Amino acid sequence: MIGVFLEENKWEKLLKRWKIYCKDIKLRILQVENYNYLKEIGLPDGKIASQAQLLGLNPDTIRGNYDKLKEIGLKDSKIATNAALLSRGPDTIRRHYENLKEIGLKDSKIATLAHLLGSNPDTIRWNYDKLKEIGLKDSKIATQAQLLGGDPETIRGNYDKLKEMGLKDSKIASRAELLSRDPETIRWNYQNHVGLLRTDYQDRDSGKEILLQQASLLGISSNTLESNVQWFADRNIDYGVGMTLGTKTQTKRKKLAWILREVFDYREISKDQKSNTIKNMYDFVRTNPGLLFDSIKTLEKKKDKLREKVIPNI
Missing domain, CATH: 1.10.12 (Lyase 2-enoyl-coa Hydratase; Chain  A, domain 2)
Structure with a gap:
């Protein structure tokens, strides 16, 4: 009896090993199939290595996502730089796509900002609602669509800082790109630009009015602004309200x-x-x-x- 038991146990172990071996073989075949497909659509080895989870996915998932991204208008090179999207659930990409279309983004815009298809939908919704609250119309949000995938804390912080400087919502809406900038950069530029733009050298804040009228100047470096101010001074040309300083x-x-x-x-x-x-x-x-x-x-x-x-x- 002991001999029979040992013999059965031996075969069970062999069968278990065989199943593991077969599973490993299937996985390797799957990985090779996915690797070849990813190479075919333009992913270099370095990108495949950084997105190694793609090798173990269902090939139908990868192909389905690829077809959807191509349908939207993404070129292979764009898909390659956003390869993580190939691992998302097709329904997730489709839902994100429909939400972005609902906001007013055209396929061409979605294609240039493909990473939004993989962003947290709650983040996109919060950012959208905040931008609408400030006064941005859907058409403006569509032109500044990168804000939808931005860090809500950064957007909130920049908005509060711009309000603190004296900018009205309408002015912030017209320069919405500032909301995605590094808050420290905005703060630093404001502090330095006010001094560079002053019209009364005994009053450091005399340049504030120009900065509030031309809020886009907050997005350029102090070196660039100083170079521009000096350029006008050297030629004795008045830069007026600062439209040409940018x-x-x-x-x-x-x-x-x-x-x-x-x-x-x-x-x-x-x-x-x-x-x-x-x-x-x-x-x-x-x-x-x-x-x-x-x-x-x-x-x-x-x-x-x-x-x-x-x-x-x-």
Whole structure:
């Protein structure tokens, strides 16, 4: 009897080992199948390694999610950078997609912000409600859709800080991108920008009004702003309410070059006239500083009228 028992126990152990072996073989086959598919759709080995859970998933789940993401408009390269979405439940992705569409996001926008399809729906809903409360319309939220996946604490903190600075909800809504910035950066920029923009050097807060009117300046570094302020000072051009302070000095130089060339015919005049023409151009821009806010395309449309203003004075 003991011999029979030992013999049966031996076969049970062998059978158990065989099942484990078969299971391991199936898993390896599954992993190879998924690996080959992930490589086929463009995932490099490094990305597959960082998303190793994909190798053990049901291939139908991966393929279903891939097809859904392609249907939305994601290219293989975008899917590769957001490979974690391939492991989500298809119903989850579909539900997130429908919620984003309901808010007003187009497929092209969802495709560029694909990570939202994997975000916590409660986070997206809270952020959406907060943005609506501030005064953002669905169309504005759609253009700043990255905020929907942002950290609620960051959004809340930045909103409170901007209100504390004196910005109204309507101004915050028009510069909603500030809500996703690092709160310390916003605070630091405010403290430094107020000093850089002051119009009365005995009153450090005299620059606050410009900053409140042009809240987008809170999103640029102090070095950039200081460079811009200095650029205007060197040329004795008034930057007015600060609309042009957010553009690069290189961009402003290109506009001056365009005005000199297209409005003052700099290429056509003789060498002895060039120095005086440059002086006239700067005088013209000092009188019309808003030209530096216009794009080259807008200046092109105004070209004839600008020439009419200039020619009698040349």
